[in-house]
Amino acid sequence: MKTKIYHTLTRSYVVVLVMLFAPLLNYFDRNFSFFFGLSIVALILWSSNYNWSLFGFTKKLTKKTIFKSVLLTLVLILFDNCVGIIVQNYFGEPDLSSIDVEGNTLNYIIFLVIIWTIVVFGEEFLFRGYYFKWLAKFLGNTKKAWFFAGIIASIYFGISHYYQGISGMITISIISMLSAFIFYKNRNNLWILILIHGLHDTWGLTFLYLGRSSPIKQLFEQLLLN
Known part of the structure; x- marks a missing residue:
């Protein structure tokens, strides 16, 4: 049975079917699409006897990977702030009302735990390791x-954040x-993307908690909007 499941789910066109079907589940709840895709990935992983290399986990997490991820995170933050300001200038601020952490330390800690477990690992595993690669x-x-x-x-990933409005999806x-x-x-080496995603989201969440823009965003606002 395990072999049959593996051969069925690893057929080349299945990833397309999953990507087409998953968004339909958002009709019931916006998280259903994500967890449906993740369940397919989990089934493939289980039926392959936990062959993590199928999804980009070939190399171990090393100091070199961590250092490289930190440097690339800085690049991504700069790029994100630059793009974000330009997009917001035309489409307005993204809707981040679902991330209620400003001044609330408990919520901030809870969101950090969610980010570094379900969000970071789950999204990179699904969207990069499965959807993109396959x-x-x-x-x-x-x-x-x-x-x-x-x-x-990338567009598929952006649309999956529809709850952030048009500005959030484009950015x-x-x-x-x-x-x-x-x-x-x-x-x-999917670990690089996992670390980048986690560090990037932690950076953004921290300034939401503090209730102010980051120095980088303020700098780009002066350069691009003035």
């Missing part, structure tokens, strides 16, 4: 295939394209 394989596993898969997966789609490029260059 879509590229479905399209032919060439450079062009990875390019188009990166665009599709996330664009910065996800940079994350996709990073993963393309490090597609055997």
Whole structure:
């Protein structure tokens, strides 16, 4: 049975079917789409006897990976703030009302735990390790295939954040394209994307908790809007 499940779920076109079906579950709850996709990934992992390399976990977490992730996080934060300000200038602020942490230490800690467990690991595992990587394989596993898969997966990821409004979806789609490029260059080491995602979200969450913009955002606002 396990072998049959594995061969069925690893057929090249299945990732496309999952990506098409999962968003329909948002009709019931916005989290259903995410957990449905994650359950498919879990089934593949289980039926493959926990072959983590299928999703980009080939290398171990090392000091070099951590250092590289920190540097790339700084690049992503700069890119995010630059893109975010330009997008917000045309489409307004993203809707972050679901992240209620300003001045609330308990909520801040709870959100940090959620970010570093369910959000960071789960989203990178699903959207980069499965949707992006397997879509590229479905399209032919060439450079062009990875390019188009990166665009599709990034827009798909942005749309999955529809609760943040049009501004949030556009910004996330664009910065996800940079994350996709990073993963393309490090597609055997998903730990890099997990750390980048976690550090990036921790940075943003911290300034939401403090109730003010980060110095980087303030700098870009002066440079781009004045």
